[in-house]
Amino acid sequence: MKYIIAVIQPDRLEEVLRILEEKEIHLVTVSSVLGRGRQKGISEVYRGHKEGGRLLKKVKLEIAVNEEFVKSTVDAIKEGARTGHIGDGKVFVLDLQECFRIRTGETGKDAIG
Numbered sequence: 001m002k003y004i005i006a007v008i009q010p011d012r013l014e015e016v017l018r019i020l021e022e023k024e025i026h027l028v029t030v031s032s033v034l035g036r037g038r039q040k041g042i043s044e045v046y047r048g049h050k051e052g053g054r055l056l057k058k059v060k061l062e063i064a065v066n067e068e069f070v071k072s073t074v075d076a077i078k079e080g081a082r083t084g085h086i087g088d089g090k091v092f093v094l095d096l097q098e099c100f101r102i103r104t105g106e107t108g109k110d111a112i113g
């Protein structure tokens with residue numbers, strides 16, 4: 001199992017979710033976050049509102065998937081979020097040790113999707 005974390009531009013969220021749904025990936029956590037990349041929030045200001053401390057508004061997606069969905073999930077995010085401009089975002093793929101569905105007691109592969 002993998003835990004996929006992506007930080008993207010807020011105005012790309014809708015398109016990323018649309019492509020994820022097309023690929024049957026429906027379970028997702030979405031947060032509004034502040035962040036900065038290698039431009040340290042400076043050159044990118046024209047794409048968003050500047051916050052104190054040179055942090056820019058971003059959207060974070062978190063998706064836990066079985067191995068067979070890793071590639072399609074990452075591809076969907078990359079496709080939906082890419083404009084070719086700085087600040088398009090990043091995707092991180094982490095090993096996921098365990099997952100529990102609280103209601104049923106299922107674990108692992110059964111609990112994840």
Ligand SMILES: Nc1ncnc2c1ncn2[C@@H]1O[C@H](COP(=O)(O)OP(=O)(O)OP(=O)(O)O)[C@@H](O)[C@H]1O
Pocket residue numbers: 007008034035036037038039056058085086087088089090
């Ligand atoms: N190494 C990192 N660790 C934690 N968060 C990061 C890291 N790199 C990027 N982020 C998060 O992702 C957001 C988007 O990053 P961004 O796309 O600007 O990356 P970048 O490396 O600066 O690439 P680019 O040159 O294309 O802008 C950042 O605002 C930050 O929230």
Ligand SMILES: [Mg+2]
Pocket residue numbers: 036037038039040044086087088
């Ligand atoms: Mg950047």
